[in-house]
Amino acid sequence: MEQNYDAYTAEDHQNWSILFDRQNKAVLHLAANAFRSGFLQLDLNPHRIENIPVRNITMKQKFGWQLHPVSGLLPLDEFLNLLINKEFPVTVYMRRKEELEFSELPDIFHDLYGHAPMLASPVFSEFISRYAEIAIGYINDPEAVEYMSRFYWYTMEMGLIEEEGKLKPFGSAILTSAGEMENIVSPDVPKRPFDVDDVLNAPYDSFNLQTQYFYLQSFEQLFDALGTFRQTLQNKAFATK
Numbered sequence: 001m002e003q004n005y006d007a008y009t010a011e012d013h014q015n016w017s018i019l020f021d022r023q024n025k026a027v028l029h030l031a032a033n034a035f036r037s038g039f040l041q042l043d044l045n046p047h048r049i050e051n052i053p054v055r056n057i058t059m060k061q062k063f064g065w066q067l068h069p070v071s072g073l074l075p076l077d078e079f080l081n082l083l084i085n086k087e088f089p090v091t092v093y094m095r096r097k098e099e100l101e102f103s104e105l106p107d108i109f110h111d112l113y114g115h116a117p118m119l120a121s122p123v124f125s126e127f128i129s130r131y132a133e134i135a136i137g138y139i140n141d142p143e144a145v146e147y148m149s150r151f152y153w154y155t156m157e158m159g160l161i162e163e164e165g166k167l168k169p170f171g172s173a174i175l176t177s178a179g180e181m182e183n184i185v186s187p188d189v190p191k192r193p194f195d196v197d198d199v200l201n202a203p204y205d206s207f208n209l210q211t212q213y214f215y216l217q218s219f220e221q222l223f224d225a226l227g228t229f230r231q232t233l234q235n236k237a238f239a240t241k
Helices: 010-026 033-042 052-063 076-084 108-120 122-138 142-157 178-183 196-200 221-235
Strands: 066-070 087-091 160-163 166-169 191-193 213-216
Touching: 010 108, 010 178, 033 108, 033 166, 052 066, 052 108, 076 087, 076 122, 087 108, 108 122, 122 142, 122 221, 142 196, 142 221, 196 221
Parallel strands: 066 087, 160 213, 191 213
Antiparallel strands: 160 166
């Protein structure tokens, strides 16, 4: 689909600006180094919703990715094929004022502020594509899809990494949520070293604050994790139908 930029209202742009200012103050200095670097390179407009076709003029050259406007959640095969081709789906919907504290579904702020900066990291963007290449072979098995979802959730959405002796977020659902940012510093919420077996056996609730998180020692660790992820799916004899 196309982004109908003229359809955004003054309130939509105001909501973007409110969220942008709030998250910049609350999040940016606490985020993973790769996120902060990518955020500065991306140079998002703090006052108005991004125009995706205009943004794409430089995205391919700078990051090797294109942004792909979508109306909402995609079928799994379409979503994974976009990632394989280094096209990142961006929901064009902008959350309403009553959703500023919590939006149940992704919106353009979540996708652009939360996800797009990590596309600037060559290591992390390669991980995204390799993950999709593995996952697409198992999309017809519900148990395999559940494993894929957990692996994606605890990296792309709720990922933490240890840097300078601190746990820093790089996952989009943390970086665009004031509640999750508070939650990750709570001593009552477990933060566990990233282990693929633990991750694949960790259910999650996307509509509430998390009850646990997993943290990486480095982004290179994700490539070893992908090997284990692939082997797990193969050992369980999941197969494309």
